[in-house]
Amino acid sequence: MIVVKKKTIKDVAELANVSISTVSNALNGVNVVTPETKQRVLKAAAELNYVPNLMGKQLRSGETKMLGFFTDSVSGPYFYVLVEAISRAVAKLGYGMQVIVPSDHKTLMNNILGNVVDGAIIFEHMINDDDIQQILMHSVPTVLLDRPAHGPKMSSFIFNSQAEGYEATKYLLNLGHRRLGFLAGYENNHDSHLRYAGFKQAIEEAGLNSDEMPVLSGLFEEEASYNAVKSYLHYADEPATAFLAGNDLSAIGAMKAIVSLGYKVAEDFSVMGFDDIEISQYFRPALTTVRNPIARQGILAVDELLAMINGRVGGTEQVLDGELVIRDSTGFAKH
Amino acid sequence: MIVVKKKTIKDVAELANVSISTVSNALNGVNVVTPETKQRVLKAAAELNYVPNLMGKQLRSGETKMLGFFTDSVSGPYFYVLVEAISRAVAKLGYGMQVIVPSDHKTLMNNILGNVVDGAIIFEHMINDDDIQQILMHSVPTVLLDRPAHGPKMSSFIFNSQAEGYEATKYLLNLGHRRLGFLAGYENNHDSHLRYAGFKQAIEEAGLNSDEMPVLSGLFEEEASYNAVKSYLHYADEPATAFLAGNDLSAIGAMKAIVSLGYKVAEDFSVMGFDDIEISQYFRPALTTVRNPIARQGILAVDELLAMINGRVGGTEQVLDGELVIRDSTGFAKH
């Protein structure tokens, strides 16, 4: 295997006996070059195995034809659904996509602001309001996911978490439940708060006192939820008959706790989650939950971002509604 | 919000009253600049909100400090486990990672060869032997995943699919099964073939005739598998008592088919899969399967790639062994 020194546009020009500008024109389909010349250039390029250096190209032209998807949470069910939707949408519009998982805050900002991509989709909890100001100052077209954009010019797509919490709770109330438990997420989780707000709202509207409803906190993981629900069920005099969990994993933990104590899910205790992760439909009993339009969020984000790159001024905040997915983990309240 | 024109190193130099080379040195920690000058530069940079243009930097220096993970299959359980493992490993070594999902073959090759990244991890079925030659010629450090590297200088990490198929089949044989069905993947799937080879090997070793064992093909999806198994079970005179599926999704489809006909999984028919995707442990009955060390594959790939970037010559092909995960979908053969 002979390693050949990297060929540049100059080498192609020499071999084809034309200037480098002609090579550039020929290769980029600018229609000012005769077919014969173009053929000659193409042939020379092929012969040399020429591949344009994208750094040079991008430095000069000022655009990368790349969109960046910045995220810190690679895991989780959202991630690949989003990446898939975004990458497809982006490709359709003649752009490329890069997923960038920055190791620290500085790397993150350097990549957003350092002309690496023409626009950014940010799904990132490292980012703060100052960063947003920075991005605005550098006028990098940007779309925020799952995070409201404070201020104009930056668009965002968020889920209607409060309404989802409200709808889910109403569904449980309609099944006759009057003592509802809420399994909250981490303290600082925005969505979890909103879901709880919706929960309270529905409770109050039904003429019940939301302060009397048990809230177990910090339970975004299966095991934590399992332990908490198990001990709650063990010690509570008159336990809740239905549980609304902050997410599906937590709901699954709750179901396992219920089963472990010899109770039946749905029959004895109803459980509901949020997100409709892949597992939820396979778990037995299959989990009743609320599904967010993740793929749609990705597609909308790409559309908006490309419009912004092409000059449209951003600043829209779109709220996407979830959808109730009723399965087998919920049932009528007993008496 | 006032949009300020993008600041360059030149602006910083002017404000700090030094030359641009001094700015560069100060900013990059080259130790040839007095602390006072450095302070002045840093202050000026902060004041102007200066962020270096990575295109310029990379064009000049010839390195991007970025590794590229090229993939076409975003979905699937492998994907995010790999991305997560790789991104962590890469960050630890002072590099960044980009996931690049090319829309077509040309984009793929341009991104690999166009100096966008210092090295490539390729998990890609678009790539063929010619492409590999190209990459070698351009001497881009590259690691292949799930695909043997033909020839020297390119390293690869593959799973030991044949051994896995062999072990899984032996496990089934040890449970007393004598009629085993194989649910094969797509025709052109490398792993599926190898797993089948292992299957045959174990069958023959046990003194049975592998040609008598039913093989259902093209079943890498749940529904296809469901339908095929259902009709097989319906029409077969003396059906197999155990099924080895080419992957977990296919195994799940088979289990659903078994249940839909009123049989019991494990008791009446054993089912086994490959991959140990997340669902498998949650599905009831939980699936017996073979787990591949995906995260480990990613970490090894990064280590190898960085060594290659730093001059070590590649060409190693490492085979990673899977691990039997015994759950509830398999049981002793009846009689």
Add this chain to the structure above:
DNA sequence: TTTGTTTTGGCAAGCGCTTTCACGAAACTT
């Protein structure tokens, strides 16, 4: 003081590419 040595910072080249502009030849017009 002179000479030699080190430190500090600036100049300028150039990474590979696109793009503006000018030029000469060919094709039209008058």
Add this chain to the structure above:
DNA sequence: AAGTTTCGTGAAAGCGCTTGCCAAAACAAA
């Protein structure tokens, strides 16, 4: 035959940055 337009091509500038090299300044040694 001369003037005008069209067209293909090339020269050269410059995108933002790093870096080799050199000059100036500062210091140490003689």
